[in-house]
Amino acid sequence: MNPIAELKSRLDKAGIWDREIELKRNEYLNVPGQADLNLYYVLEGSLRVFMEDEFEEHTIRLGYRDNFIGALDSFISEQPSQVYIQALKKTRLLRVGKVRYMNFIRSNQDNLDLWHFMMEQLIFQQIEREKDILTRSPRDRYQRVLERSPQLFQEIPLKHIASYLRMTPETLSRLRKS
Amino acid sequence: MNPIAELKSRLDKAGIWDREIELKRNEYLNVPGQADLNLYYVLEGSLRVFMEDEFEEHTIRLGYRDNFIGALDSFISEQPSQVYIQALKKTRLLRVGKVRYMNFIRSNQDNLDLWHFMMEQLIFQQIEREKDILTRSPRDRYQRVLERSPQLFQEIPLKHIASYLRMTPETLSRLRKS
Numbered sequence: 195m196n197p198i199a200e201l202k203s204r205l206d207k208a209g210i211w212d213r214e215i216e217l218k219r220n221e222y223l224n225v226p227g228q229a230d231l232n233l234y235y236v237l238e239g240s241l242r243v244f245m246e247d248e249f250e251e252h253t254i255r256l257g258y259r260d261n262f263i264g265a266l267d268s269f270i271s272e273q274p275s276q277v278y279i280q281a282l283k284k285t286r287l288l289r290v291g292k293v294r295y296m297n298f299i300r301s302n303q304d305n306l307d308l309w310h311f312m313m314e315q316l317i318f319q320q321i322e323r324e325k326d327i328l329t330r331s332p333r334d335r336y337q338r339v340l341e342r343s344p345q346l347f348q349e350i351p352l353k354h355i356a357s358y359l360r361m362t363p364e365t366l367s368r369l370r371k372s
Numbered sequence: 373m374n375p376i377a378e379l380k381s382r383l384d385k386a387g388i389w390d391r392e393i394e395l396k397r398n399e400y401l402n403v404p405g406q407a408d409l410n411l412y413y414v415l416e417g418s419l420r421v422f423m424e425d426e427f428e429e430h431t432i433r434l435g436y437r438d439n440f441i442g443a444l445d446s447f448i449s450e451q452p453s454q455v456y457i458q459a460l461k462k463t464r465l466l467r468v469g470k471v472r473y474m475n476f477i478r479s480n481q482d483n484l485d486l487w488h489f490m491m492e493q494l495i496f497q498q499i500e501r502e503k504d505i506l507t508r509s510p511r512d513r514y515q516r517v518l519e520r521s522p523q524l525f526q527e528i529p530l531k532h533i534a535s536y537l538r539m540t541p542e543t544l545s546r547l548r549k550s
Contacts, residue, residue: 245503252506254499270496276503306484313491318448320498321432325423325454327505328430 197312198261202235204305210298211288217241217281224279230265231272231292239285240349243277244357253357258349263287282351332361336369375490376439380413382483388476389466395419395459402457408443409450409470417463418527421455422535431535436527441465460529510539514547 195203205211215234217223223241224230236257243255243263254277257263268275269292290298299309322342329335336359339346346355347370356366373381383389393412395401401419402408414435421433421441432455435441446453447470468476477487500520507513514537517524524533525548534544 245506247506247508247512249508254502254506267496267499270492270499306488310484310488310491313488313495314448316495317491317498318445320495320502321445321448324432324498324501324505327502328423328425328432330425330427334425 197308197315201262201308201312202260204308205235205288205290205298208298210294211235211290212294213289215287215289217285217287219281219283221281222278223281223287224265224268224275224277226276226278227274228268229272229274230268230279232289233262233264233269233292233295235288236261236263237286237288240282241279241285242282242350242354242358243279245277251357252360253354256346256350256354256358258345282354327360332359332365333369335359335361336366375486375493379440379486379490380438382486383413383466383468383476386476388472389413389468390472391467393465393467395463395465397459397461399459400456401459401465402443402446402453402455404454404456405452406446407450407452408446408457410467411440411442411447411470411473413466414439414441415464415466418460419457419463420460420528420532420536421457423455429535430538431532434524434528434532434536436523460532505538510537510543511547513537513539514544 214237215223217239223234226245236259238259240256240258241263242253243257243265244251244253246252255263263279265275265277265279267277299305322338326335326338329338339359352366352370353363356363359366390410392415393401395417401412404423414437416437418437419435419441420431421435421443422429422431424430433441441457443453443455443457445455477483500516504513504516507516517537530544530548531541534541537544
């Protein structure tokens with residue numbers, strides 16, 4: 195079993211979820227300035243995490259079915275987040291708060307080991323993401339992400355993947371076909 | 373005591389270091405294609421971690437006195453690294469291998485808690501770094517990093533900070549003066 199499915203299954207068994215949340219298409223789960231100390235599991239639908247500067251929006255993460263998502267900056271620092279989290283279609287989530295979650299994680303060594311492993315994976319993904327962003331060729335950026343996250347292309351509308359890959363939708367379309 | 377100093381002190385007390393390493397200016401600690409499953413602590417000097425594509429070098433991390441550094445992609449995945457690590461001046465490091473280090477971490481709950489905290493901080497820093505890279509205004513990028521890591525500007529030559537900030541040394545000089 196992959197670590198995400200394993201963690202989800204343990205959280206289910208422990209009955210740890212606070213509640214289920216349903217978002218309409220384009221509805222926001224979080225906006226900048228708001229702290230969000232929850233961890234979410236995507237049952238159905240998809241979301242994008244983005245920030246904006248004075249010029250444009252930057253998609254920094256995409257969430258979809260059978261994955262965890264959250265305002266990670268806020269979850270860790272316990273300060274207000276700087277990101278938007280928005281549903282890209284009708285989305286159903288399970289939610290658990292940080293205190294409850296961390297108590298569950300610390301309740302036994304197996305949980306701690308699993309969370310530890312997932313944090314390592316998260317660090318690794320962030321390093322890969324940094325490499326992605328710094329890769330100048332659009333084709334190489336596309337190939338890197340396609341290889342790492344093929345499911346992305348089934349779950350997320352192309353225009354948001356294009357934003358995540360820092361290219362125009364037209365460029366991404368062309369790369370998909372070639 | 374800050375977590376880095378605390379971890380260093382615990383490693384010292386446990387006598388966990390494999391050896392001390394000395395690098396000359398410009399010498400490489402790691403090159404792409406080589407696995408490096410070590411964690412290093414900088415006693416003296418400074419280093420840059422960078423990757424290169426067909427166009428240029430990208431500085432992705434800077435290491436200096438009283439901080440840990442490593443080829444984190446390789447340390448986590450146990451695969452060959454994609455990064456160079458190069459000394460920017462004469463540098464002395466302490467080194468510990470992953471197996472030995474992880475055994476030490478797992479040997480008691482305090483160590484685990486401390487490492488857990490540091491992993492969280494690392495994830496948070498990586499998120500901040502992603503925000504940095506995506507921030508289009510050079511002035512804003514500079515301000516973000518100055519606020520987060522003022523020590524950087526004491527320890528690292530400006531041209532490497534400029535590369536890390538993705539601007540020319542001239543632009544960084546101008547921002548420093550204004």
